[in-house]
Amino acid sequence: MKSALRSLIDESVTIIREVAAEFERPAMLFSGGKDSVVMLHLAVRAFSPSRVPFPVMHIDTGHNFAEVIEFRDRTVRALDVQLIVGSVQASIDAGRMQDATGPRASRNPLQTVTLLDSIKEHKFDAVFGGARRDEERARAKERVYSHRDAFGQWDPKTQRPELWGIYNGRHKPGEHFRIFPISNWTELDIWQFVADYNIDLPSIYYAHRREVFRRDNMWMAVSPFMKPEEGETVSEELVRFRTVGDATCTAAIESSATTIEQVIAETSVARITERGATRADDRISEAGMEDRKKLGYF
Amino acid sequence: MERLHFATVGSVDDGKSTLIGRLLYDSKSIFEDQLEHIEAVSKRRGDDYVDLSLLTDGLRAEREQGITIDVAYRYFATPKRSFIIADCPGHIQYTRNMITGASNADLAIVLVDARTGVVEQTRRHSLLVSLLGVPHLVICVNKMDLVDYDVDVFNKIRDEFESFASRLDLRDVTFLPISALAGDNVVSRSANMPWFEGSTLLHHLENVYTASDDNRIDTRFPVQYVIRPQRADTPDYRGYAGRVAGGVLRVGDDIMVLPSGLTSTITGIDSPDGPMTQAEPGQAVTILLADDLSITRGDMLCRPNNRPRASQELEAMLCWMDDAAPLQLDKIYTVKHTTKLARGKVSNVLYRLDISNLHRETEIKELKFNEIGRVTLHTTSPLFFDDYHQNRTTGSFILVDESSGQTAAAGMLLSPRS
Numbered sequence: 063m064k065s066a067l068r069s070l071i072d073e074s075v076t077i078i079r080e081v082a083a084e085f086e087r088p089a090m091l092f093s094g095g096k097d098s099v100v101m102l103h104l105a106v107r108a109f110s111p112s113r114v115p116f117p118v119m120h121i122d123t124g125h126n127f128a129e130v131i132e133f134r135d136r137t138v139r140a141l142d143v144q145l146i147v148g149s150v151q152a153s154i155d156a157g158r159m160q161d162a163t164g165p166r167a168s169r170n171p172l173q174t175v176t177l178l179d180s181i182k183e184h185k186f187d188a189v190f191g192g193a194r195r196d197e198e199r200a201r202a203k204e205r206v207y208s209h210r211d212a213f214g215q216w217d218p219k220t221q222r223p224e225l226w227g228i229y230n231g232r233h234k235p236g237e238h239f240r241i242f243p244i245s246n247w248t249e250l251d252i253w254q255f256v257a258d259y260n261i262d263l264p265s266i267y268y269a270h271r272r273e274v275f276r277r278d279n280m281w282m283a284v285s286p287f288m289k290p291e292e293g294e295t296v297s298e299e300l301v302r303f304r305t306v307g308d309a310t311c312t313a314a315i316e317s318s319a320t321t322i323e324q325v326i327a328e329t330s331v332a333r334i335t336e337r338g339a340t341r342a343d344d345r346i347s348e349a350g351m352e353d354r355k356k357l358g359y360f
Numbered sequence: 361m362e363r364l365h366f367a368t369v370g371s372v373d374d375g376k377s378t379l380i381g382r383l384l385y386d387s388k389s390i391f392e393d394q395l396e397h398i399e400a401v402s403k404r405r406g407d408d409y410v411d412l413s414l415l416t417d418g419l420r421a422e423r424e425q426g427i428t429i430d431v432a433y434r435y436f437a438t439p440k441r442s443f444i445i446a447d448c449p450g451h452i453q454y455t456r457n458m459i460t461g462a463s464n465a466d467l468a469i470v471l472v473d474a475r476t477g478v479v480e481q482t483r484r485h486s487l488l489v490s491l492l493g494v495p496h497l498v499i500c501v502n503k504m505d506l507v508d509y510d511v512d513v514f515n516k517i518r519d520e521f522e523s524f525a526s527r528l529d530l531r532d533v534t535f536l537p538i539s540a541l542a543g544d545n546v547v548s549r550s551a552n553m554p555w556f557e558g559s560t561l562l563h564h565l566e567n568v569y570t571a572s573d574d575n576r577i578d579t580r581f582p583v584q585y586v587i588r589p590q591r592a593d594t595p596d597y598r599g600y601a602g603r604v605a606g607g608v609l610r611v612g613d614d615i616m617v618l619p620s621g622l623t624s625t626i627t628g629i630d631s632p633d634g635p636m637t638q639a640e641p642g643q644a645v646t647i648l649l650a651d652d653l654s655i656t657r658g659d660m661l662c663r664p665n666n667r668p669r670a671s672q673e674l675e676a677m678l679c680w681m682d683d684a685a686p687l688q689l690d691k692i693y694t695v696k697h698t699t700k701l702a703r704g705k706v707s708n709v710l711y712r713l714d715i716s717n718l719h720r721e722t723e724i725k726e727l728k729f730n731e732i733g734r735v736t737l738h739t740t741s742p743l744f745f746d747d748y749h750q751n752r753t754t755g756s757f758i759l760v761d762e763s764s765g766q767t768a769a770a771g772m773l774l775s776p777r778s
Contacts, residue, residue, distance in 0.1 A: 066363035066442045068643075071632050075644040076603045079585045083657055083699070107632035108644075111597055112589035195433045202432045209765075221430065222767040223456055223681050225463040226756045227603070228696050232765040246444060248435050338393030 067254055070247055074101070075108040076227065077206060077243040078190070082108075082115050084231050085188035085239070089146065089181075091360065092118035092138075094130040095306040096263055097192035099137065100252050101244055103261055105190075106141055117144040119189070121177050123169040123308045124151040125287040130306055133264040148180035168310040174358045178214040181238060188231065190241045191360050196248045197337055200352035206245050212236040214358030240360075249304075249336050250329055257322045268325065269302045269317045280313035304336045364565060367446040367462040367494070369485045370471035375502045379471065379540035380434065380447060383562065386547035389436035431461040440566040455715075455730040456681045458488055459770060463756075466570050467496040469561075474507045474537075478520045480716045486521075487715050490528035491677060491732070491772070493749055495573045497533045498564065505539040509552040527718060529749065532568075536561055574641040575751050579607030579615075580668060581661040582698035582754070587646055599630060599646035600655055605698065605753035606746070607663070609647065610638040616664040617655055618744050623664055624651040658700035660744045660754075668744040668754055674737045676771040677713075677748075678706070680727040682761060685768070687727040687735075693768060697743050697757035704739040704759070727769075737771070748772035 081088050090105060092098045105114045120134060138145040150169050153176045154161045162169055181189060195202045205221050207229045222230050231239055244252075256263060274281040274297065275290040281301055282288055287310050290296055301314035302325075319325045351359075370376040384390045398414040434445040446461035448454070462468055468489045472482050482499075489497050499521060507513045514537045525533065536545055537556055544550035547562045559567070584602035609615075613626045628648035629636050639645040647661065662668060680687055687706060695704040711720035712733040727733045748755030759769040 066437075068633075069363050072603060072642055072644040075632055076584070079601055079644075080699075083585045104632070108601070109585075109587060110630070111591070111594045112587050113591075196435045202434070203430045218430065223460040223770070224767075225460055225758060225770045226752065227464075228756065228758050230696065230758060230760050230765070230767045232694070232760050232762075234765065246433070246435070248437075250437075333392045335391045335393055338391065338397075 067251060067258065070244075070251055071104065071107075071255075073227075073246065074104045074243040077229070077241065078105050078108045080229060081188050081190070081231070081239075081241050081243075087184065087186050088116040088188040088190065088241075089184065089186045090114075090116060090118045090190040091192065092120055092134065092145070093192075093306070094120070094134040094137070094264055095192070096252055096256065096267060097194060097244060097247075099261060099263060100247075100255050101190060101192040102137070102141065102143070103255075103259065104243065106143075114141070114143050117146050119146040119148060119180060119184075119186075121148045121173045121180065122150060123173060123310075124149065125169055125285075125309045127264070127266055127283075127285075127303075127306065127309055129266050130264045133262075137262070146180070146184065148176045150176045152176075153179060168308060170308045170311045171354065171359075173308070173360075174214075174354070177360070178358050181214070186238060187233065188239045188241050190243060192244055193242050193360060194247050194249070194252075195245050197335070198351045200355055204242065204245070204355070206242050207231055208240040208242065209233065210238050210240060210358065214238075216240075216355045216358070218352065218356070250326070253322065253326045253329055257326060264306060266303045266306065269300055269320045271298050272301050272314065273297070274299050274301060274314060281315065282313055283309065285309050362570070363442050363444065364467065364568070364570065365444045365446070365465050366467040366469060366565065367448055367458075367465040368469045368471070369448050369458055369462070369489075370481075374471035374473055375540045376447070376471050379469075379500065379502065379538075379546065379561075380445060382540050382543060382546045383445075384434065384436055386543070387436050387438055387562070389434075431457050438562070438566060443565065455484075455488065455679070455732075456683075458485065459492060459679050459681075462489060462492045462494055463752075463770070465492075465494050466573060467498065467565070467568060468494045469498045469500055472499060472501050472517060472521075474501050474503045474513055474517065477517045478524065482521070483524055483717070484715045486525060486530070487528060487718065490525075490530050493529075493752055493772075495531055495570070496568055497530055498561070499533065499535045500540075500561065501535065501537050502540055504537045504544060504550075504553065505542045509537075509544075509550070511553070511555045514556075534558070534564060534568075536564070575606040575746075576608055576641060577606070578666055578668070578746065578751065579609060579613075579661070579663045580605040580746070580751065580754050581609060581615075581647065582700070583655055583657055583659045583661065584699045585657060586655065597648075598652065599648050600661070601644070601646045602699065603644045604639050604641050606641055606751050607666075608638055608640055609645075609661075614664055615647075615649070615661045616667065617653060618660045618662060618667065618670065619742065620654070620659070622651075622653050624649040624653060626650075658698075660698070662744075668746050670742045670744050672739050672742050674739065674743065674745070674773055675710075675776045676735055676737055676757070676773050677732060678727060678735045678737075678759075679732050679770045680729055680768070681770060682764075682766050682768040683729040684764065684766065685761060686729070687769065689725060692762065694760040694762055695737075695739055695743075695757055696760060697745065698754060700741075700743065702739045702741050702743065704737050706735045706737055708736040710734040710736065734774075735771075743773075745773045747775045749774075 273284040448461035587599040630646040
């Protein structure tokens with residue numbers, strides 16, 4: 063009897079090992095968000111009892127939830143992996159780009175520059191990302207091995223067909239691949255894994271009281287980088303985060319789920335997708351994600 | 361809970377998107393924000409109805425042209441099973457995508473319009489399903505509401521299909537009369553077709569028996585990665601990681617390593633869940649052996665008395681996928697087969713298959729984009745393989761164009777014709 067979760071784990075572990083075997087310098091993106099946490103735990107299991115044979119990389123916008131950074135550092139220590147931080151602030155200081163300004167400024171799109179610079183600096187030829195196809199329309203079309211040209215661009219029209227379990231990672235110098243080993247997982251699969259394997263997550267995934275204000279029909283957390291505008295009133299609500307990204311574009315949802323079991327119960331009856339409920343960055347346009355991915359975004 | 365991976369094949373005109381929309385909607389797998397989004401886009405475009413194809417047509421180019429270009433993956437679950445849908449475009453020029461979507465599928469759904477019956481496209485899709493060895497096929501005769509739910513229409517289409525399909529290698533074919541638009545026999549039974557005694561589509565998907573689809577007889581374990589921790593607490597650990605391609609491996613089993621021919625005994629099996637006593641097809645595990653042998657990526661473990669074929673001269677069905685360059689005889693390509701890389705060249709096209717009528721055309725010197733042919737392939741080192749119809753993993757390979765890096769072709773290894 064093949065359990066659905068076990069077959070997902072088998073597929074993901076196989077992809078992670080294949081990349082470690084075929085590429086010279088892989089790295090795994092790690093933000094402290096639940097998808098990247100699950101992906102990292104799969105990598106640990108893929109090579110056990112050896113150490114994970116590649117570093118993890120965090121592209122840090124500097125606009126973080128403090129709980130997530132604390133969690134990130136604790137996790138890489140516990141799992142004995144090497145952490146590389148690509149800093150958006152450092153890219154701005156080096157004049158690689160200008161900081162986003164204005165009341166609704168977000169550094170989210172700026173991450174692409176830092177990501178591509180970091181890939182080049184460390185000569186990475188394969189970068190694992192924790193994207194899932196159920197998250198978003200453009201991601202539903204992306205391959206597990208996703209080719210990026212010398213500019214880091216994704217071209218959806220020339221994607222290589224991907225058959226059986228055979229992946230084609232051939233590339234020219236300067237090009238790289240984004241690898242998505244958990245493409246076929248759903249939000250609920252992620253939570254089932256967290257429950258079954260007792261995976262530690264940042265505390266903000268569970269219900270807590272927090273100062274928030276209403277913007278675009280979403281609850282935004284008050285932080286040094288995120289202040290209410292005139293007419294937006296701050297209140298303290300019982301909330302949790304369904305996704306964790308840059309603090310300026312990730313919204314909270316009202317929730318009283320304080321345990322994994324309660325989160326699973328809540329997720330199974332959710333009527334809104336996780337990105338739809340919480341991500342301001344996807345609301346830019348109908349093809350917001352596709353356009354950002356073409357430029358080299360995660 | 362189990363997982364079923366199925367492919368849907370057909371064009372928008374057949375009602376494929378409507379059918380997927382119906383399955384997702386009735387199983388409560390469409391979210392409110394997704395529905396609001398496609399309602400808004402449909403309205404802005406001036407459509408009279410909500411276009412459910414917008415759910416899967418995620419790329420800008422697809423929305424602009426109103427067609428499906430690429431395989432899209434959708435996910436839904438019922439209390440009995442969880443499902444991955446590979447939604448494949450049905451246009452003639454997108455054979456490449458259909459092959460991609462169906463290569464991993466446990467089951468394929470081919471839609472037939474009740475008003476037009478079996479058409480060339482139905483034959484083409486069914487042939488590809490047969491060629492790719494998809495174990496289960498469901499022929500959905502759709503739009504039954506437009507033919508007054510007439511049993512004779514359904515029976516005629518079934519007979520027509522069966523007479524054609526007798527020439528194909530289809531193991532399990534199920535016929536269902538449905539209306540995706542009205543919901544007949546998709547999730548709930550149709551009151552309009554009391555003459556139909558079979559199950560609904562969803563019931564069939566939840567219950568189709570897949571446990572015997574894997575090859576559990578012929579033990580095949582392509583070595584993917586050697587795990588040798590350089591740490592003090594595990595000085596002697598040496599494990600061979602990979603995914604079981606066939607058969608069942610048990611602790612205590614005698615095994616043989618190919619190509620060396622050396623033998624040993626399995627002393628342990630590690631997995632992402634910890635140690636286990638046996639490993640089944642599809643599982644990612646690490647095999648520990650009693651003897652210290654030289655084993656590297658690309659080698660294969662099997663049983664001493666049940667070995668795969670080994671040859672440098674192979675026969676294969678080749679589906680050409682590179683739209684920029686056709687197959688050139690004697691040009692060298694990279695061959696990727698299980699975890700093994702070799703180089704190889706096609707020395708001969710035995711015939712090209714006309715997939716609309718199964719005719720074999722001989723005297724062919726090249727294969728162009730979306731063409732399928734039986735070829736002779738020579739490789740620089742022996743491949744350890746089984747006939748594709750015995751094992752979809754050890755029987756499949758891809759050709760990579762060494763200059764462009766493109767996946768040029770998908771191949772299925774076959775026993776040479778006697």
